[in-house]
Amino acid sequence: MSNPFLHFGNRFLRPLLVNGGYGVFLAGQVFVRIPHLYRRRQTFKDQLFLGGIKTLHVSLLVGFFIGMIVSLQVGLELAKYGQQENIGLLVSILMAREMAPFVTAIILAASVGSAMAAELGTMKVQEEITALDVLSVDVVSYLVLPRVIALTLVSPILTLLSVWVGTLGGGVIAVTQLGLDFSGYAHNAMTALQDIGGTIPLPASLYSGLIKSIVFGFATAIVSCASGLHATNGAQGVGQTTRSAVRDSIILIIVLNFFLGKFLLH
């Protein structure tokens, strides 16, 4: 599948268009092909397994420790003002709105996104993608669609689990380091998460985090697939492609996080 931006005339804008413009173009192509998903169900299931089950333990472990870190750092400060009983509220809201979607997205970009870019990049340099093109196989439908949709769905599920274990990790610190009662901590955390939002009748902190995680998953998959489909120069090129896929995904996640956070707060 050729990149319509490759021959854009302006050499300053070309790199931005080749990567960014092609990513947007690819995202559009994926949306158009969503009805093909049933036909791609086997690859879709494989990708769900790779993105979900194989990264589950990492997400849970990191989520647990992030919860503990937040609880420790914020709890000690709150304790100075005698406010440590509010630690449950802060840990759960921080995990749900920011830390869980962000950290899960970084984990997915580093593990699943890099694997996608390397796999598609290897296929590109070994002419397998050209072969699919010659055989009139729709490369976006066959390779990109199941990967993008799988990562988009896996991301909020892992985020939700990360919120849960992170809050639990925060509880461990609240009990062992701040001397709080766990049931009080849990009640505080749950109360904060049950706060219903104005626009969507769902817990506001949770849904803003889940919306972010869906966008992050989609963006990571698109950036990784777009990078892979552009790989050149053999093994060295695949290495560069993988590196740039992870780098660009992380940059995009951080930028999107700011704008989504700002938008969702209102």
Added chain:
Amino acid sequence: MGPSGAGKSVILKHIIGLLKPDAGDVWVQGKSVPDLTPDELRGLRRNMGYLFQHAALINWLSVFENVALPLKETRELSPSQIQDKVEHVLKLVRMEGDLQKYPAELSGGMQKRVGLARALVTDPRIILYDEPEAGLDPEMSTSVSRMIRRLRDELHTTSITVTHSWACAQLIADRVALFEKGALVTEAPLDAFLSDPHPRVSEFLGQSK
């Protein structure tokens, strides 16, 4: 034929529409390839097969799945029809016993034969071979070249083969064209090509032999 960098594979890629010419035109079956829409190009490619230099099999698909792929993706056939067709072409290339193997389990020659079966499975009228002997030992190279000739005779397809091996060309060609630095040097029937007066022909043949 031609030395490395002569533009041989580039010509094949122009014929099948993977590249667009900077100037000039490419006509296949009465159609100007650079002017075709993506849908028209897909239609044209359905009549064409392409054997890649390194076979370009999909690594995570078995031999059967690789060969069945173009049928599953572009034809409305039942599973039993696909099964019959795949088994038939794999028999033609003598790979019928390796249906469940994966590309990594096959030798270079076997991968080429599976690539050839994949190119043949859609009953193409034109088959393009990009250096079919590349990466093979002389014995396997001769065997693949003979297979190409046999398939051409049995299936009555037009074959265009890119090679820099005179031994391969002698086995499979009716007409030979010599390219150098992106330009056609000469083109003639196989026998006439040998006695072509152009100095580059004798030079190239001397090096190739």
